[in-house]
Amino acid sequence: MEVKVSMPESFESELSQQIYAAAESAFKDMKRKADYPEYMKVSQACAYIGVSRTTLMTKLIPAGLKMITIDGSLMRFSKKSVDIFLEQHNN
Known part of the structure; x- marks a missing residue:
């Protein structure tokens, strides 16, 4: 089942930026932790x-x-x- 959601372009852009920033932060934290014994x-x-x-x-x-x-x-x-x-x- 496919669900389509319509949203203004500005909201979609902001949402994409927020998701990217959260993912980038999570990856940086994982790398920082991996750098220590x-x-x-x-x-x-x-x-x-x-x-x-x-x-x-x-x-x-x-x-x-x-x-x-x-x-x-x-x-x-x-x-x-x-x-x-x-x-x-x-x-």
């Missing part, structure tokens, strides 16, 4: 989130960002945990 070093986590090391350590970790610590000094951040944390704090 599953378990990130502190510097990689900072770049992934877009914050300084100070902000990561003084604001995000105390706010609940999960950090993996090995032997008391080796720190890693799971990409999945970072994504969950960011989603939970998305106002």
Whole structure:
């Protein structure tokens, strides 16, 4: 069954631009996430989130960002945990 919808050209053009922008944003986000390993070093986590090391350590970790610590000094951040944390704090 085929359904045809008529709409003004200006609306069709705007709709096409919105769809293109949404798709482009989704692809950029997927590429950005693929550029980082599953378990990130502190510097990689900072770049992934877009914050300084100070902000990561003084604001995000105390706010609940999960950090993996090995032997008391080796720190890693799971990409999945970072994504969950960011989603939970998305106002």
